[in-house]
Amino acid sequence: MTPFGARLAAAMSAHGPLCVGIDPHAALLDAWGLPDDAEGLRRFALTVLEAVGGRVAAVKPQSAFFERHGAAGVAVLEEVVAAGRDTGTLVVVDAKRGDIGSTMGAYADAYLRDGSPLAGDALTVSPYLGFGSLAPAVEAAHATGRGLFVLALTSNPEGPAVQHARDAEGVAVADRVAREAAVANAAELAATGGALGSVGLVVGATVGDAAERLGVDLAAVRGPLLAPGVGAQGAGPAELAAVFGAARPAVLASSSRGVLAAGPSVAGLREAALRAAGEAGAALR
Numbered sequence: 338m339t340p341f342g343a344r345l346a347a348a349m350s351a352h353g354p355l356c357v358g359i360d361p362h363a364a365l366l367d368a369w370g371l372p373d374d375a376e377g378l379r380r381f382a383l384t385v386l387e388a389v390g391g392r393v394a395a396v397k398p399q400s401a402f403f404e405r406h407g408a409a410g411v412a413v414l415e416e417v418v419a420a421g422r423d424t425g426t427l428v429v430v431d432a433k434r435g436d437i438g439s440t441m442g443a444y445a446d447a448y449l450r451d452g453s454p455l456a457g458d459a460l461t462v463s464p465y466l467g468f469g470s471l472a473p474a475v476e477a478a479h480a481t482g483r484g485l486f487v488l489a490l491t492s493n494p495e496g497p498a499v500q501h502a503r504d505a506e507g508v509a510v511a512d513r514v515a516r517e518a519a520v521a522n523a524a525e526l527a528a529t530g531g532a533l534g535s536v537g538l539v540v541g542a543t544v545g546d547a548a549e550r551l552g553v554d555l556a557a558v559r560g561p562l563l564a565p566g567v568g569a570q571g572a573g574p575a576e577l578a579a580v581f582g583a584a585r586p587a588v589l590a591s592s593s594r595g596v597l598a599a600g601p602s603v604a605g606l607r608e609a610a611l612r613a614a615g616e617a618g619a620a621l622r
């Protein structure tokens with residue numbers, strides 16, 4: 338398969354740099370007149386796909402909201418991954434997995450292996466057991482044309498206590514993560530000749546000047562930058578434009594509640610998503 342980075346670059350240039358989060362919060366299910374059960378999740382997620390499938394670069398189902406409903410909810414997640422793929426929109430499974438290498442191999446099998454029912458086009462992963470522990474996921478992503486988004490500078494206020502900390506050499510944790518991702522992408526791009534690698538970072542649109550202050554060279558990563566925090570967490574076009582500097586062309590802005598609040602109307606959801614994609618595109622140009 339064509340590498341994820343190249344597929345995402347094509348999708349962003351066709352549809353604009355927006356990922357719509359599929360986060361079926363109990364409160365949203367209620368607001369949409371749906372039950373807080375597996376069938377409610379199913380109708381919620383398939384409505385989002387009907388509205389935005391084939392019209393935005395990516396969707397990002399958040400695994401936690403499906404896991405809340407046990408095996409029946411996970412079965413719905415599998416259905417959503419397959420349905421997303423059928424629309425041609427890239428599917429980022431947001432499960433933020435991370436573990437010791439041998440266990441990470443099992444996560445890689447679950448989320449990044451051809452034929453696995455939970456394998457979308459990319460997976461969010463956590464590097465806090467050490468970036469090297471993610472090696473099985475990096476290898477699987479490269480082998481199958483899938484992608485990773487590695488948490489680097491997250492959108493939540495608790496993130497800086499860990500991510501801004503500096504090691505004995507004075508290098509910030511987030512910078513170490515970015516440098517490791519850059520190494521993985523350099524190897525891929527040397528082999529493929531592509532422009533955007535498949536190992537991306539998560540950098541919240543809410544992080545202000547953190548990358549600049551910490552000396553994180555986001556453009557040097559040469560991978561996609563997933564930017565959650567747009568909409569409900571308060572970031573908008575101005576924040577997107579300010580946070581990413583020279584790395585703006587690599588940014589995939591992500592919004593969940595900011596778009597989902599426009600449901601359950603398919604037309605309303607579509608309009609909200611297309612507006613958000615247009616705003617993100619203008620801000621990141």
Ligand SMILES: O=C(O)c1cc(=O)[nH]c(=O)n1[C@@H]1O[C@H](COP(=O)(O)O)[C@@H](O)[C@H]1O
Nearest residue numbers: 399461491492539541565569570592593594
């Ligand atoms: O990896 C993520 O997507 C993520 C990383 C991060 O730093 N912050 C963050 O909010 N997210 C996810 O992005 C979504 C944000 O949802 P909204 O605040 O409703 O747009 C949730 O699914 C979060 O789990």
